[in-house]
Amino acid sequence: MGISSRRVVTGAATALLLCLTTAGTGAAEDQPLGEERPAMCDRPETWYAITSKEAVHVPSRWNGTDYKDGPGGTMSETVTKGGIISADVTGTGEFKAGKLIGEAKLSVSGSIGARVTVTPGHAYSHPVSSRKYGHLQYGSWGYDVKWKRYRSGSGSDCNTVELAHGSATLPTSAVGWRFWETSS
Numbered sequence: 001m002g003i004s005s006r007r008v009v010t011g012a013a014t015a016l017l018l019c020l021t022t023a024g025t026g027a028a029e030d031q032p033l034g035e036e037r038p039a040m041c042d043r044p045e046t047w048y049a050i051t052s053k054e055a056v057h058v059p060s061r062w063n064g065t066d067y068k069d070g071p072g073g074t075m076s077e078t079v080t081k082g083g084i085i086s087a088d089v090t091g092t093g094e095f096k097a098g099k100l101i102g103e104a105k106l107s108v109s110g111s112i113g114a115r116v117t118v119t120p121g122h123a124y125s126h127p128v129s130s131r132k133y134g135h136l137q138y139g140s141w142g143y144d145v146k147w148k149r150y151r152s153g154s155g156s157d158c159n160t161v162e163l164a165h166g167s168a169t170l171p172t173s174a175v176g177w178r179f180w181e182t183s184s
Contacts, residue, residue: 045152046163048095048103052146057178058171059139060085060118070133076125077136077177079118085140085175086115091166095149104170108143111172116140124177132181139178140171 059066064081089097098114105112118138128134149164 047150048100049148049150050104050107050145051148053104053108054144056142056144056169057137057139058085058142058169059137059178061139064120065118065138067136068133069136070128072128072130072132073134074125074127075134075136075179076123078123079120079138082117082119084115084117085171087113087168087170089166089168091147091164093149093162093164095164095166097168100147100149100168101170103147104143104145104168108145108170109172111174112143112170113173116171116173116175118175122176124179126177126179129181131183133184135180135182137178139175141174141176142169142171144169 060083062081062083065079065083067075067077069075087097087101089095089100101112101114122138124136126134126136145168147166147168148162151161151163153159153161
């Protein structure tokens with residue numbers, strides 16, 4: 001074999017080695033050294049987040065659970081009519097109230113529900129300051145919450161996007177009377 005034949009074979013072998021070296025055997029070799037691979041998300045996901053909460057009295061709002069008396073004296077009342085206090089969920093965008101209530105039950109209070117039943121019979125008595133009017137209102141000791149619904153991307157697009165947001169008044173299983181006074 002002459003010198004020119006050896007050069008052709010050596011040149012072809014060198015080209016083949018360079019080709020195999022740069023092709024690599026997997027995606028990890030495709031990345032230049034010193035650079036991190038982009039993050040990969042397994043699949044798109046959606047979730048709800050409670051962004052704020054405030055303990056509130058959620059009134060029952062039907063006859064037999066809201067009273068005013070005075071001026072002065074003592075108020076004594078009894079729940080005379082039963083009913084249901086339901087969650088009130090509002091928002092913009094697409095959301096499911098049941099999923100939101102489930103998240104609030106996990107992150108705010110285990111006693112939160114979509115509704116609570118009020119039964120007749122719970123009596124309460126409270127003194128009213130002279131020249132003041134007393135107010136009694138029956139209801140649930142619940143929460144006002146602000147919420148957001150998010151989605152994460154899939155593949156190399158793991159960006160979080162807000163899909164919906166809103167507020168909700170959520171009752172709990174704790175029910176009772178709320179008392180306050182006014183001048184008129």
